[in-house]
Amino acid sequence: MELPGIPADLLGTLQEAVRVLGMQRLALVGGAVRDGLLHHVHHDAWRGLPDLDFVVEGSSEALATHLRDCLGAGRIPELRVHGSFGTVEMVLDGVWLDLAQSRTERYPEPGENPLVQPGRLQDDLLRRDFTINAMALVLNQEGADPELLDLHGGQQDLAARQLNFLHERSVEDDPTRVIRGARYAARLNFSLAPQALDQVQRTVDAWPWSWCPGDCLSAVPPALGTRLRMELELLFRREPWRLALTHLQDWRAMPLLDQQLQVDGRLQRRLHRAERMNVPLLCALVAASATPQALSKRLQMPLQQQRRIDQWLAFQGWMAEHVLPYSWQNWSAAHWTETLEAQSWDADVVALEVALIGPCWRPLLRWWGRWRHVTSPFTARDLLEQGMQPGPELGKLLREARLRVLEGAR
Structure with missing residues (x-):
């Protein structure tokens, strides 16, 4: 079964190394086998070269070291060994691939990391998530074509x-x-x-x-x-x-993740807006939950995204006290701009509120997209050239001129 994008002799190189080392079976597993069968048997369009995952009944580190010693850095320019996991990442003939020692696993408690130990190829396939990912193309049978190993009905589920x-x-x-x-x-x-x-x-x-x-x-x-x-x-x-x-x-x-996300009929609309406003989608998803701070910490999201959620919650509290009780629907662009910028709210925080379709999302969107970019019709240099002295009065004139422009904005 040919996989477009794999050099013709790559599989043969791996097979020969396994034979020389006297190891047992070497197999291509997972998505590459699935996508190859979908393409060749079920005539799906080729989706591009998937991750190449190989499992060997033996030491993956020994196999990788042997390959590097025999082929040199020209053909294997990168090699990373993860000894505690029994895995190796490497580039062979320009192709990224993963080598792993076949393992068996046991979950000590639901949801915990599994305990793994060396096992047979069939044990390793049983660790997979779905039947369509639990097939293997066994490569190292000398003188024979590769053999498809399907112990769990993966081909039947592919057809269905x-x-x-x-x-x-x-x-x-x-x-x-x-x-x-x-x-x-x-x-x-x-x-x-x-x-x-x-x-x-x-x-x-x-x-x-x-x-x-x-x-x-x-x-x-x-x-x-x-x-x-x-x-x-x-x-x-x-x-x-x-x-x-x-x-x-x-x-x-x-x-x-969160019960509220299950019943949120506007979730797709919220995330679509977040994407258009360059808000990280995971950040928007978590912010749409019932407990954004707790969920962001539970998932151990990047600190920058956690801080954005914290600031957005503070922004919501400020809006509830200083905006929503008043006739904000009648506020001018200048009033909105002056109110928001007096608190130095970050544009990214406002973008998150807009994405989540908060009650004032329309004027906030205008501030985010247009009003905050409006400038005074003249600059500080213009005033200095007219003889004005540097100082607070200069900045005040620039702000007032900018607000006059905003009074006519929509």
């Missing part, structure tokens, strides 16, 4: 264009698989198999994890915290995110 979990506790063990499922469903135009949908809804409703929203944030399991954030970042960066979020709401899976 559906996503099926590998076992009954898949979501309980790792709820990030639900976000990943939305990513795949949006990208591949797949649906969630009925039994998989039932598992998502039953598990989310039962909430089998020891931590619940409102509990101490230091006790959040990784799959409900940092790993969940990483999946969301991939969703927004790589996928048709509107369709992916629609899937999450349709699957009743949003309570993994």
Whole structure:
């Protein structure tokens, strides 16, 4: 099975190294096998070279070291060994690929990081999220064509264009698989198999994890915290995110983040505005939740985004006290500008309020897009050339002239 973009001798190079080292099986696994079958068997358009993930029944570090020693830095210019994980990242003949030692895993508690140890290829496939990602192309059988290893009905689910979990506790063990499922469903135009949908809804409703929203944030399991954030970042960066979020709401899976996001009928509109205003989509999603500060900390979002949410909440409090009780609908552009800028509110904070369709979003949008850019018809240099002395009076004249221009703005 050819994969466009892979040099013809790359697989042969890997096979030969495995043979020389006397290792067991080497296999291409995951998305590359799935996408190759979709392209060659089901005639999907080629979506571009996916990540190349190889699993070897043996030491991935030993295999990578042997390759580097034999081929040199010309063919392998980059090589990164992650010994504690049994994985290697490397560039071979211009192609990024990952090598991993085949492993088995066990979840000590739902949502926690799994405990892994060396295992067989079939054990490694059982660690995967969906059947369509649990197929392997076994490469190192000497003198034979590569063999497709499908132990969990992946080909059948590919033909049905559906996503099926590998076992009954898949979501309980790792709820990030639900976000990943939305990513795949949006990208591949797949649906969630009925039994998989039932598992998502039953598990989310039962909430089998020891931590619940409102509990101490230091006790959040990784799959409900940092790993969940990483999946969301991939969703927004790589996928048709509107369709992916629609899937999450349709699957009743949003309570993994926040119950309010599940019932928010304007969520797509909010995020569409955020995208147009260059507000980070994850930041807008979290701000639309019932508890933005707690959720941002739970996901361990970048500090800059956490600070933006904190400032936006402060802005909402200020608006509730100093704007909403008054006849703001009749305020002029000058009044809005003077009121906002007297508090030195950051434009990014105002953009977030506009994106989330706050009650004053229209005049705030005008300030963000136009009014804040209006300048005085003359400059400080003009005044100095007319004989005015530097000092506070000069700045006051410039501000007053700018406000006069804004009085006529809309």
